[in-house]
Amino acid sequence: MEIKTYLNEQRQRVEKRLAELMLEPVGEFSSHIESMRYSLFVGGKRIRPVLCLAGAEAVDSSETVRENALPVACALECIHTYSLIHDDLPAMDNDDLRRGKPTNHTVFGEAAAILAGDGLLTYAFDLLSGPNSARIDDSIRIRIIQAIAHAAGPLGMVGGQSLDMIYEGAQVGYETLRSIHRSKTGALITASVLSGAMVAGATPDQETALAAYGKNVGLAFQIVDDLLDVEATTEELGKPAGSDVQSDKVTYPSLFGRETSRTMAREAVQEAITALDGFDAQADPLRALAQFIVDRKK
Template sequence: MTSSSNRGTGVADETDTQFDLADYLATQQAQVEAALNQSITVVYPDKIYEAMRYSLMAGGKRLRPILCLATCELLGGTTEMAMPTACALEMIHTMSLIHDDLPAMDNDDYRRGKPTNHKVYGEDIAILAGDGLLAYAFEFVAAQTQQVSAERVLQVIARLGHAVGAAGLVGGQVVDLESEGKPDVSLETLNFIHRHKTGALLEASVVCGAILAGADDSNLVRLSRYAQDIGLAFQIVDDVLDITATQEELGKTAGKDLQAQKATYPSFWGIEESRRQAQALVTAAKAQVEPFGDRAKPLQAIADYITARTH
């Protein structure tokens, strides 16, 4: 993945026998799924726990927890150290999807190929299920993290709070809602929306894994830049797929951005230039982690995967 022959192509090199991304993702995803499955049990009142589990266990790429695990291991940490935070990241991400799908927000009936939470449990329970997952995420990190100093755990909790609050995901969502239907949304505003709404939690995934492993300041800066680049690339690709992919491929309603009159990267640049911009970000992200050598192969391969994905 680090050779010059395949850098910047946007696809993982299938001839690379030293690192198999598909196998890596499958192995990590299986570990995350098992941990998530054990994280929430159904007790009274059953409905809220069932609603929380419905969306949490609905599948997905599990990219955020995998990035957390990969970064912790890159710096000498272990899966056991990072798994509670990895699960918490997926809980927070799932909360954002439940709330994003509500009629008052993006109003979608499908997520990951299944009816959205509010279509199954009603809007009231969906809101509470998101609230429950958000609160439990912080409890889970605090109560379940082992082999990590209290100081590092506290840093992770603070980083997660920053990423999900008004300085991160929530702030990005507000500007996104305010920008709908406006013809004069600037590229600067669009970047703000997605560096916060999408990028903040992706960055937290990488940085929290690094904090758990005891990263120094220089490595935190390098990994933050990597995460910021892949976060924006991820959103650019999402915007392209919203136009080019089918509902079956996406697992959610296609063409929603156009229907909502949202500013998107293809609306500024067109599809081909958007793809080029995403690839440039991925190339920059991979360069940030090159100093880590072979240990960075998972992060570099994940960066390539972001632009090569079809859903």
């Protein structure tokens, strides 16, 4: 499969649906909605929504399932974008560039950026629970909402970001590093794959296999992110290069060196692909996405 073609096609589907579902900047809340839209539509690879769509396709590739999964995919991108807005804030990573553009707080101000993130997070659950996803069975919708809320919350992404800040500048070992990134990065990636599979009616065994896939892809994604921070340029990344080193954060390269980290990423991708042994060719996009993640240059 040509993964770049697949990514581009799926990204376009997500962009189109996001444009249809996102609030318009009109009326008394127009400035707030404009700041939300700024970060949501400024660009990005849309990896998490694409993983959601590919997770659904691995179980059921019918057009009905593909359409039903799109609002879930869009909700995941809203959550991911909110996390980027907040990560960039002066009180957090204090970055002024994201996706090649000025960060939200440098354009709209810090207070407006905080509220834009809050708005995107809560709007995601509006998309998941409201009429836009009403074609999904209610019992499945509840499971999807719970899985995504858990992945995004205090025992997932938010908790991982908290640990990342607590241990900034500290000497920590591999177990702590793994815990930080399993929650900060891996949890939402895993939930993205699983939520798509749930839309498609995955069996418990399929969910278990896809959860293993998601955890390993999330690990590989974070290791590669750490490597790119020290190897790529700001222009290539669309965000400040070397920021982890400047913030004195513990990373895989800082603990293991670049080559060992690269080997760890490749091993995680292989474990992710092995977890899909019970799936047929419908899961090929997931297999190709795993390889793309470890091979990417930005």
